[in-house]
Amino acid sequence: MIENNIILRVGCIDCGHFFDADLLALYRVRGGEFSLIGQTCTCRLTICRGTGYFVAARSMNEPLSTLTRGGNDPLNLGGLNAADLEPPTPPEPSGGRHGSVSRFVHHIATRATAA
Structure with missing residues (x-):
């Protein structure tokens, strides 16, 4: 798996x-x-601690397979691929990078004069 750069989740x-x-x-x-x-392993979320199953794919755009005996799919992946599990790209802040810094500086200055 390591030599083939298999995606593992x-x-x-x-x-x-x-x-x-x-x-x-x-x-x-x-x-x-x-x-x-x-x-199987234990879920990483402290509030859950449920049962985790290993899933793998040959690339980010190929379907994941649950690594179980007998081919059963307790996770019901249904053709899900690794790319589907990636977080969305964050939106660009309005006003650009400097706009958000300006708003932060204005916020701090406003708090300082109010105190």
């Missing part, structure tokens, strides 16, 4: 969140013979 069956999984760290801890097929 963990999806929680309880809360529905997905997280990156570090293949190199797994290799260092478990070794090269360890298989992720059928393995």
Whole structure:
């Protein structure tokens, strides 16, 4: 998986969140013979702590597959790909970079004169 640059994520069956999984760290801890097929882990969200399943794809634009025995899909991925899990691009601030700095400086100056 490492040599093929496989995209690896963990999806929680309880809360529905997905997280990156570090293949190199797994290799260092478990070794090269360890298989992720059928393995689960605990969700990273403190308030959830549900069951996480490993999912993988060959590239960002190919469908993810849940790494389970027998081909079942407890996460119901339905053709979801890794790119679908990326956060959206943040919008450009109105007024540009300097506009937001100007508003911040004005806000601080207003607070200082009011005090």
